[in-house]
Amino acid sequence: MAKIAYILLCHKDPEGIIAQAERLTAAGDFIAIHFDANARREDYDRIREALDGNRAVAFAARRVKCGWGEWSLVEATLQAVTAAEAAFPRATHFYMLSGDCMPIKTAEYAHAFLDRDDVDYIESFDFFQSDWIKTGIKAERLIYRHFFNERSHKWAFYTSMKLQDRFGLTRKIPADLQIQIGSQWWCLRRRTMEWLLDFIKRRGDVMRFFRTTWIPDETFFQTLVRHLVPEHEIRTRTLTFLMFTDYGMPVNFYNDQYDLLTSQDYLFARKVSPDAKALKDRLGKLYAATGVSFPISNEGRSLFKFLSGRGRVGRRFAPRFWETEASLGRERTLLIVVCKKWHIAKRLVERIRQVTGLPAVDYLFNEANTALPDLGGIQTTLEKRTRHRRALVRMLFDYWQTDQLVICIDPANVDLMQDFYSDRSNTRLLEVECDFTDDYLIGHARRVGLAGDRTPPETIDKLLPTIRYDVRFESDRIRDADFAGFQRIRQSVPPQENIVPLAAFLGISADKAREIAETDYLFVD
Known part of the structure; x- marks a missing residue:
């Protein structure tokens, strides 16, 4: 039967992290935690103290200061993965989570789901051919070296790119890799993770390349899994239900959306609002339950699109000004x-x-x-x-x-x-x-x-x-x-x-x- 080692990346809410770890391990699974080094040391100490003695919990050997879009997010993930792989030899799957994720199925359901097919679950679309990137730079993520964070050092980020372009300092992608892109919320088999950890030890060139790409958490695992695993053993999807608004922001879930979440064809949901305490309580209890059946309707995204479009005249935009063409005819x-x-x-x-x-x-x-x-x-x-x-x-x-x-x-x-x-x-x-x-x-x-x-x-x-x-x-x-x-x-x-x-x-x-x-x-x- 499947045993899941959850890879938890988090940076806040120590009480929520403790509850998440206790909830997941109580159902027989494992968890490896990386707590952002930017966060308060006393919060980290509180988590360590509360979970001390729980043999199903491991911690990353080194805490990394994480920044959005940086290699540090992949480095933190690898720190937690390495800890989990060593501490939990019985784990059959490694499942990536954030502190904002909550289970929307029982552990019983999740284990049966993963036992059903011997495959990896990870979004991996062709970087150049797909339309996964909707806005912003695309090829520039890869062909230039990124040493600055676009959010915290915008001027330096774009000036660095312009200088590299001016002096022809573009670089080539490792020849044997076909770059893929997708969500960072994956679930990989133990064998795949062992192959991946072995690959990164051998391929210093690949590691150097990804360390200076932009937003590598959307390309690193996605590319390497597709490189190492036969295509028929990959399901190009995430098992974590998440949605984004028209403005590219994650949709938050609230107390009245329990039925909607549990009816989706996913195992976890992200992001559950910090204020949705009743929803968190219900979902937390759900994971340990047994004998629960789930009618899967999977209408969440279409329902959100429908409901979020209501309420404003135009209801999402003002009436469009379509191109005008010649008249139909005054006499018609x-x-x-x-x-x-x-x-x-x-x-x-x-x-x-x-x-x-x-x-x-x-x-x-x-x-x-x-x-x-x-x-x-x-x-x-x-x-x-x-x-x-x-x-x-x-x-x-x-x-x-x-x-x-x-x-x-x-x-x-x-x-x-x-x-x-x-x-x-x-x-x-x-x-x-x-x-x-x-x-x-x-x-x-x-x-x-x-x-x-x-x-x-x-x-x-x-x-x-x-x-x-x-x-x-x-x-x-x-x-x-x-x-x-x-x-x-x-x-x-x-x-x-x-x-x-x-x-x-x-x-x-x-x-x-x-x-x-x-x-x-x-x-x-």
Whole structure:
């Protein structure tokens, strides 16, 4: 059975470190601790005193002063790894943790998970080909030697790079290495760790190279594991659940996110807020529990993206200013049907086609597989359609040789509606207001990836009010925009009440509008 030696890098919260060590070792695992030499000596002494006598705890032989982005972080990790490898011969896996990590599964579950496959878990993507680095310098991390910290000595950091560039002092990457990049939160088998420790003893050139690279904790282990271990024995993922905001900052987890965390396909989570004492207490007790089953839904990232995008009009950004193209034509009329239930809007526009003969297109800006004629390639992707939307719609008018065209748009796309309303053509808008049952909203959450088949009911219950509000918010935004020619039909009223708005929207007689409004299957889910 798997026995885990946790490699804990920490620099604060001695009481939390003591609790973490006691919790993990009580379940039969081991822990090797490196406590940053920048931190207070009395905090370190308190940890040593509290854990003295616990034979499942080891400490790095030497404490290193750590700085973000520096080799010191890798050096500290190697100090703890070396201590663990010597002290715990029964350890089968080495798992990298920080003081902000908490278990989100039981030890029983973690051991069974690691026993399932004889592999290493580490993110390792090609440094140059992948898009793992989103901002900042890239190749410069490797080809220049970095002796200064970018955060604490910014001027010296960038001046050093400029001088190296000016005098042609770039260096080559060790020829036999293909540099990889990924998260520093890995879990490696004992055999892999022994190979790695032996490799660094033999390869002074590799050690010299990485000692002066920038942010080597994202490349050192990732590169060497990929160099030493067959590809089929590597899972390119981390077992620690972590997320980042749009600003590149780690997301903190709080007391009300216990169910969300335990339903993710990970063993630990980072970062749990220092203020989330109730969450820490629950997760701490969880690790030692037995017989616990975990319904894995794994919707955490998509759920966070959805929820964090709410609350600001624009809700993440102000309405975008899309590129403007030639007018659709002053004499043309664009009829926009807006409905959150796409199948109902499609049913409505099909009925409009049958009764009026008007050409109509379904969700051309929302569904990639919407049927469209060949328009020279502009219709091939959603990105192209949205970027060149006026040109696309103008070509549809020309293709059908018509002055009236019906299209469907999702209510979230208010910016599209505003752009078409700013055109010299005539634009009318029809909102189809539907009823939303809890079952429908749950199904919607699953379709868009906010929930899975095994998402706990507690998470669904918390999510439902947000989704319901989101639908209402989109409708309110459309009404607040005060679009001219705006009409609305509703599922909750008798069909005859929808005749007048349909007739006004389509510019047809009441008799024809009645044929459409009285379609008995129009609002069927």
